[in-house]
Amino acid sequence: MRIIYNNCGDFTNIKTAVALGNFDGVHIGHISLINKIKEFKELASCVLTFSEHSLNILKSDFHVPCITAKDEKIEVLKRAGIDYIVFQDFNLIRYLPPDEFIEKTLINYLNAQVVVCGFDYRFGCGGIGNAEFLKERLAERNIEAVIMPPVICEGQAVASSFARTLIEIGDMPRARKLLGRPFSIKFPVVYGKQLGKKLGVPTINQLFPAGHIIPARGIYACTCEIPGEPEIYKAVTNIGMRPTVKDGDFLNSETHLIDFAGDLYGRNIKVNFYMKFRDEIKFASLDDLQEQIKKDIKFVREYDFS
Numbered sequence: 001m002r003i004i005y006n007n008c009g010d011f012t013n014i015k016t017a018v019a020l021g022n023f024d025g026v027h028i029g030h031i032s033l034i035n036k037i038k039e040f041k042e043l044a045s046c047v048l049t050f051s052e053h054s055l056n057i058l059k060s061d062f063h064v065p066c067i068t069a070k071d072e073k074i075e076v077l078k079r080a081g082i083d084y085i086v087f088q089d090f091n092l093i094r095y096l097p098p099d100e101f102i103e104k105t106l107i108n109y110l111n112a113q114v115v116v117c118g119f120d121y122r123f124g125c126g127g128i129g130n131a132e133f134l135k136e137r138l139a140e141r142n143i144e145a146v147i148m149p150p151v152i153c154e155g156q157a158v159a160s161s162f163a164r165t166l167i168e169i170g171d172m173p174r175a176r177k178l179l180g181r182p183f184s185i186k187f188p189v190v191y192g193k194q195l196g197k198k199l200g201v202p203t204i205n206q207l208f209p210a211g212h213i214i215p216a217r218g219i220y221a222c223t224c225e226i227p228g229e230p231e232i233y234k235a236v237t238n239i240g241m242r243p244t245v246k247d248g249d250f251l252n253s254e255t256h257l258i259d260f261a262g263d264l265y266g267r268n269i270k271v272n273f274y275m276k277f278r279d280e281i282k283f284a285s286l287d288d289l290q291e292q293i294k295k296d297i298k299f300v301r302e303y304d305f306s
Helices: 026-036 054-059 070-079 098-109 131-139 160-168 172-179 286-302
Strands: 002-005 014-021 043-052 084-088 110-117 145-149 183-188 205-206 218-225 232-240 250-259 268-278
Touching: 014 026, 026 043, 026 098, 026 110, 026 145, 070 084, 070 183, 098 110, 098 131, 110 131, 131 145, 160 172, 172 183, 172 268, 183 205, 205 268, 218 250, 218 286, 232 268, 232 286, 250 268, 268 286
Parallel strands: 002 084, 014 043, 014 110, 043 084, 110 145
Antiparallel strands: 183 268, 205 250, 218 232, 218 268, 232 250
């Protein structure tokens, strides 16, 4: 798979089937687009997306919290078997009229023979272009456009906004259904206060980048993946402020990898969230906290991650 930024690649001699969208979360609705472009075996499969969510550029802030960091998005699309990912700077195309976007980006640059989008896809300056407009204009150039219907889960159309809501309230089993995989983070391990180590349960600390979605505060049954290691570790993760500790003054993700011993500082560790099983609470003493942690570890050891 090749990763291309801002029209740097040359598709002159490559005919493509292109999927369009923000692809935040790369949920099962997005996967339906990906599976469709892969049906055109004679064409190179290509995802055209953005380096940052288009709404965050339009609103000039973190209006839409990111579900899937770019590295994780690349990993998911690579597993899906995509040939090319093109990350476009939204500012380079936000003012293009719909016809100009079709001509310059899809036809002249990507050499698209097939274009796939969702039923609610909008594009062009002010978002005035829609899926039907795209289909009509491409048909004039004998280029096929496929408009994908919504994927229905639990009686409603799958959308990134729905997935965000589930993550923010800590409903990881339902979020997993929408994403087609557990919600996960993959951030560098940073130094903490070493309290977990003192309590006999060493932890890794990971900070959420600005603009990234943060799950509901609480304690989660998770798994952890360490680059280069085949084993996947069961883990207990706390999202919160560590209220039992006086210096718990910022929110982070703190994870104990069960049956793991080693130094992970500075490494990007993937944490997969399966279930929130209790709220974060303030204990009367560190001894009480330590006893609860033992119970949490026992719960996660016995949890069915299938």
